[in-house]
Amino acid sequence: MGFSTRYLGFLEITPHLNPAEVEWLSGFADWGGLPDGDPLRLPMNPRASVAKAFEAGGGALSPPRNIPRGVHDWRVCAHGDRIAWRASEKSNDAVQTLTFLVGHYLGPDAVARRSDNPDFAEFTFDHRLDGVIAGERDDTDELFLLRVTDSRITQETLVAGVPAWLMPEALEDW
Template structure:
């Protein structure tokens, strides 16, 4: 069973994408254009450009892992002036039409994995860094509806009215016990 990771935030792209760049990155995010060469293992890449071409955001696809590797490859191969299409050497390559490689990318994306782990993806001038905030805590069992019966510490707290009722019953029982002991 895979772990689903959810993302909140975006990575800004400066200057914003032109139409050819936008179309190319949308094709990559849909899996129509490969992110890597034919001899490389395709990383999972859930990132897509927003409708305005000013940022990268989570595509909403089900994910496994952090997505950091796919984000870094996307920036390196199609946006960053530093790596300029690496490992593709020629800007005349027919698979890279209209890409300018002149974009700076920055941002912070908050992430939660399916095991309750929290982390950040920090992008600073095209470099992606994973910053763990809280390690995951996978449950060894499915909780389900009967969790409170199996795991008493998961039982809901009583309401104030229920606490008062229980206190009154305990007090009444103590008074009766006390009267019974005195009367005998």
């Protein structure tokens, strides 16, 4: 049994992503990377590759190494000016995921910038994230804010919540 975190809000992307960046990042979010852990490789049709992998693996894929699970949960909009959370169970790693996306694909020091992968030829690597996201953990009711300024993320607790074992659902089992 795990917990989930819900996020409210979005982050602005400045300057806006170009169409090639939106397309690639959207496909990456749908697919989440390769089981070999290489976050710079993505098949031409990632959605079809995932379907084949599920069929071959009996419906269970092992998660890719070195790629946060949450890459599936954060989506860029079609206009390329925002990134927001898409509701997903056990989504708990916003800080890790957003830091990964900036460090690998968006920012000036992005890992993809140094790769020889032609998929990144149209990437500009000059983006930053800014904004505030509210979060709520469902196991403790902790409320917090993620403040993002120039892609640097800080977390501020608003309500500390209570230990999971004190939550009303847990007490019902006594």
